[in-house]
Amino acid sequence: MYYPDDFYCEPSEFEMQVEEFKESLAKSIKSEFLEEMERLKAENRKLQGIKDNFEQVKRDYERKKMECDRMMREAENNAKRMRVEELMKRFQTFFWRPSWEYLYGPKCDKCDKSRRIEVTLPSGNKVKDECECDKSRMKVMVPEKMVRYELADRDRGIAAWYTACGKEGERYYKLDYAGTVFAEKNLVVPGTSFDVLEKQENQNSLLFSTREECLAYCEYLNEKNLVPMDTIYECDGTVWKSEEE
Incomplete structure (x- = not known):
């Protein structure tokens, strides 16, 4: 039996070519799109x-700049400290004070x-x-050398002594003694009776010139003390x- 609509149900060759072209174009566009995406x-x-x-x-750069700035500051500070050290050498003075050490009598040849x-x-x-010779240990008074830096105005009776801290090139100075009647309290006048000196409470504060x-x-x-x-x-x-020995 013949149906008139059958003619329109089958795609024509032209329509098939159009579909193939559309499919090919879509694939081409997709491929170009993917390539562009990969390129991007x-x-x-x-x-x-x-x-x-x-x-x-x-x-x-920032790290090296900071390091350079730090080195520049250190160099500047070291130069300042070196100048201060050279300046302070002019005010260097020496004193001795009574200190103590634990010392022993002669050591025998039996112990280590x-x-x-x-x-x-x-x-x-x-x-x-403990060896018998170890029992000879006693507290012995000995002179201790003190290096100080003196800044003073003798006319006004003012004196301040500083002590150096830190290693060479990095030294700083802190106040050790200060006072308007400083010398009378701490510096021993040559010829002072030892009996008088012994009565002072703080023996470490006694300072001798030699x-x-x-x-x-x-x-x-x-x-x-025997x-x-x-x-x-x-x-x-x-x-x-x-x-000093």
């Missing part, structure tokens, strides 16, 4: 890399350098014990020496 992504990654690199260069001797217990165990004067006072105190003359050794048996 690659370009974006490249630009991001340039941006990241630029930020890193910027950070490195710590004055310990090995003994055997009834159980057979061996232990370290080591000889301070040493004589220390020997006076040691004699009064310190034996041979109490002059370190724990290991070496003779103790002060800074």
